[in-house]
Structures are given as structure tokens and as C-alpha cells.
Amino acid sequence: MATLYETLGVHEAASDDEIKRAYRKAAMRAHPDRNKGREAAAHDAFQEIKEAYAILSDPAQRKVYDAVFAQEMSKLRGREEQEVRARAERAERAAQAERERYEKYVALALRYSERGHNRDVVFGVLLGRGCDEALAARIADGVAALSASRSQAAAEGGEAGESADEHTEAATHAGLFSTLWHGMFGIRP
Structure with a gap:
């Protein structure tokens, strides 16, 4: 699953202006009117882009998203490290x-x-x-x-x-x- 930043095609430290430019560019690319024959897929992509922009353009929501995202990534890294250690122990045994x-x-x-x-x-x-x-x-x-x-x-x-x-x-x-x-x-x- 892509992060909101990946959906818009920007890095996590992007400024508000960079997010706005990336949103406009992504929205133009995914707009259903510009994707004849693929309207349903384009509509879904366009909705994801709009939702990502709605969260990342609001400083309060972006702060909450970043905090939750960082916490979840930390948990994921912890699980991955645990799995790597377990595999190494099994291989050594x-x-x-x-x-x-x-x-x-x-x-x-x-x-x-x-x-x-x-x-x-x-x-x-x-x-x-x-x-x-x-x-x-x-x-x-x-x-x-x-x-x-x-x-x-x-x-x-x-x-x-x-x-x-x-x-x-x-x-x-x-x-x-x-x-x-x-x-x-x-x-x-």
C-alpha cells in the first residue's frame, strides 16, 4: 500500500507548495476525462489523490498522519528485525x-x-x-x-x-x- 506522499509523488519533507504542485500534476494525469476507456480506474486513482491532498494540505491532519505513519513504520521495522533474527537463529541451529x-x-x-x-x-x-x-x-x-x-x-x-x-x-x-x-x-x- 502506498503512502499518501507516494500517492502524490513527493518526499515526506515536501513543502506545502511542492505538495500543491504534485497534487495538480497527479490530478491532471489521473482525471477521468483524460483517461478515455479507463474511466473507472482513473476515477479511483483520482479519488485517492484527492484524499491524499486533503490530508497533506492541512497542517494539523498532516502532523497526525506523520505521527501515526512514523509509529506504524517503527512497529513494522521492529517486526521485520525480529523476523530476520529468528531466521538467522533457525539457520544457525x-x-x-x-x-x-x-x-x-x-x-x-x-x-x-x-x-x-x-x-x-x-x-x-x-x-x-x-x-x-x-x-x-x-x-x-x-x-x-x-x-x-x-x-x-x-x-x-x-x-x-x-x-x-x-x-x-x-x-x-x-x-x-x-x-x-x-x-x-x-x-x-
Whole structure:
């Protein structure tokens, strides 16, 4: 719904002369005699223009209108801000739930991988637990890559003569970084 100022085509701080000029211009444009074939719509528009001018040309009525309008706009802004906050809170809760769900799937995949199960078994377990197919594939691929990097690091560490603890810790950090990187961005080496 248009404000009275919008109906006349002026800004809220318009002077009395600007309101009078805008009224005359709008009234000429919307007058039923100038709109052949659209008399009914023109008559309605013309009446709105007349009513807007009647209120805005009277200083007392304009003051009341401005006060009521400002109060209603303040209430509207308050409701809009409340809705924005509520939407943001819902989005944050949904994002948090999604992160927790993702973490649960990754922990499950790691547990099965550590037991010696291959990528396809991990993928199947994730699907069986309700994980989305694309996400299950990404997680299973990441866990398989982590397992492969740990195995490779263990084999290389054994050849280099590192202690088992030093080698396992280094492989775990390198593999975990690789898995997280590939899992987040879907990039394969």
C-alpha cells in the first residue's frame, strides 16, 4: 500500500507548495476525462489523490498522519528485525545440526576404517545410517585416503628406522590433514 506522499509523488519533507504542485500534476494525469476507456480506474486513482491532498494540505491532519505513519513504520521495522533474527537463529541451529551430523558420520567412518574395513564397507555403513549418497562417498573416500596414507607412512617409517610411536604420530597428523582437506573441498591428489 502506498503512502499518501507516494500517492502524490513527493518526499515526506515536501513543502506545502511542492505538495500543491504534485497534487495538480497527479490530478491532471489521473482525471477521468483524460483517461478515455479507463474511466473507472482513473476515477479511483483520482479519488485517492484527492484524499491524499486533503490530508497533506492541512497542517494539523498532516502532523497526525506523520505521527501515526512514523509509529506504524517503527512497529513494522521492529517486526521485520525480529523476523530476520529468528531466521538467522533457525539457520544457525540448522547449520550446527548439520555439522554435528557430519561429525557423527566421520567418526563412524573412522571407526570402521580403523577396524580394517575398506572404502566400500565404510560407504555402505554410512548409507545404512541414513547418510546422503554424495556425502557418504566423500567421507568414505577421505577415510580410505587417510587409511592409505597411514599404511604408506607406516611402511616408509619402518624402512627409515623411525620408532613406531614417532612414525604413527606423524602419519596420523599428515593423514588427518589430508583427509580433512579432501573431505572439505572434494579435491583428490
